Amino acid sequence: MVKIIIVDDEDNIRVALRDILEYEGYEVEEAKDGEEGLRKMKKGEYHVALCDLQMPKxxxxxxxxxxxEAGLGTQFIMITAYGSTDNAMEATRQGAHDFVSKPPDLNRLLISVRNAIAAYNKEYEAVELRKRIYKINEMVGDSEAIRRVKESVERVAPTEARVLVTGPNGSGKELVAKQIHTKSPRAHMTLVEVNCAAIPGELIESELFGHEKGSFTSAIKQRIGKFEQASGGTIFLDEIGDMSLSAQAKVLRALQENKITRVGGEKEIKVNVRVIAATNKDLRKEIQEGNFREDLFHRLSVIVIHVPPLAERREDIPLLASKFLQDIAEEYNSSPKQISPDGMAYLQTLPWTGNVRELRNIVERLVILGGPNISLEDVKMHAGQM
Incomplete structure (x- = not known):
């Protein structure tokens, strides 16, 4: 049965809403303030919370x-006599499903409740999907180097700390960012990824912060930037070392004030974003050469996680290769192949300048071009095409 909790300091409001909702067949509980509501919500599972904005305690x-933050999954419908556009926007930015004025219109309220229940069910399905995605994005390996990375992820993910992920191309920096988001209280919200190296310098500010219609020649309509899209969730700024100094200044302001301004706009827009950045560059060297702002570096690097190159964790290659064999078999809808022990040992001797990404590509090549059981000869022949 659908369970709803009413959190409001006015007795008559709670009673009226309870009568309405129980008549509709819902199971209803009450709380007279936010503290009591939180205690009850942590003990039981509620699909929807009808919650007053203005309450004591x-x-x-x-x-x-x-x-x-507790990851409860309850869908909130905020009810207040002090309704305003600002309150509504702030509630929705923080994750509320809907916002209605007090006294609520009955039909409007019931429609909102039904929609919130549907959203809860959808979120439940999304949680199950995230579990599968978590398995796909799992960091594989038992080496000391990768254990340190896993430990850092476990410790930093539940916090709001900004994280700078460093390491060579193909080592798995994006995977670390996804793990941090998946294990964070923001996991139910969006992870927005931005490859700063792939966006031309003249377009990066529009991409990050959006633009107003007519702000430049090709701006034929308003655009919502990545920071706004990520509000309530996480933004992953990959290859941050390739960002222009002009864009760096605006990112710094966004981190300092939690506000952005669209290109060509004047209105300040509040954003609530956790930032994870990644780079394959030595940012301290970039600072010395005048290519990166030192103040932005310190803002981004509250926690630094270094992802080691594959050459420094060769003992993980058999585990990684076995996972890729299984993943590729599922993609091709076929039985997984095996790499012979001497073939696997040979893989561990290669230089791996392309790191984990290169290993994955080679395993796929071996699956396609190698025999039913991938031999040492297969590995030598096809891994040599690096």
Missing amino acids: MGGLELLKKSV
């Missing part, structure tokens, strides 16, 4: 925030 926005 703990207001509705704080309750919403703590619910999101």
Whole structure:
């Protein structure tokens, strides 16, 4: 049965809403303030919370925030007599499903409740999907180097700390960022990825912060930037070392003030974003050469996680190769092949300048071109095409 909790300090409001919702067949509980609501929500599973914004002890926005941080999954409908566009936007930015004024219109409220229940069910399905994605994005390896990375991810993910992920191309920096997001309280929200190296310098600010219609020649309509898209969730700035100094200055402001301004716009827009950045460059050297802002570096590098090259974790190659063999078999809808022990040992001797990404490519090549059981000769022949 669908369970709903009403969190409001006004007794008459709670009673009226309870009568309506129970008549519709829902199981309903009450809480007179945010603190009581949070206690009950942590003990039981609720599909929807009808929550007043203005309450003693703990207001509705704080309750919403703590619910999101605890990963409870309850869909919030905020109800207040002090409704305003700003309150509505702030509630939705923090993860509220809907916002209605007090006293609520009955039909409007019931429609909102039904939509919130549907959103809860969708989120439940998404959680199951995230579990599968987590398995896909799992960091594979038992080496000391990769254990240190895993430990760092476990410790930093539940926090709001900004993270700078360093390491060579193909080593798995993106995977680390995805793991941090998946294990964080923001996992139910969006992870927005931006490859700073792939966006021309003249377009990076528009990509990150959006633009207003007519702000430049090709701006034929308003564009919402990546920071706004990621609000409530996480933004992953890959190859941050390739970002222009002009864009760096705006990113720094966004981190300092939690506000952005679209290109060609004047209005400041609040954003609530966790930032994870990655680079294959030595940013301290880039700072000395005048290519990267030192103040931005310190903002981004609250926690630094270094992902080692594959050549420094060769003992993980058999585990990685076995995982890739299984993944590729599933993609091709075929039985997984095996690499002979001497073939696997040979793989561990290669230089791996392209790191894990290169290993994955070679395993796929061996699956396609090698025999039913991949031999040492197969490995020598096809791994030599690096």
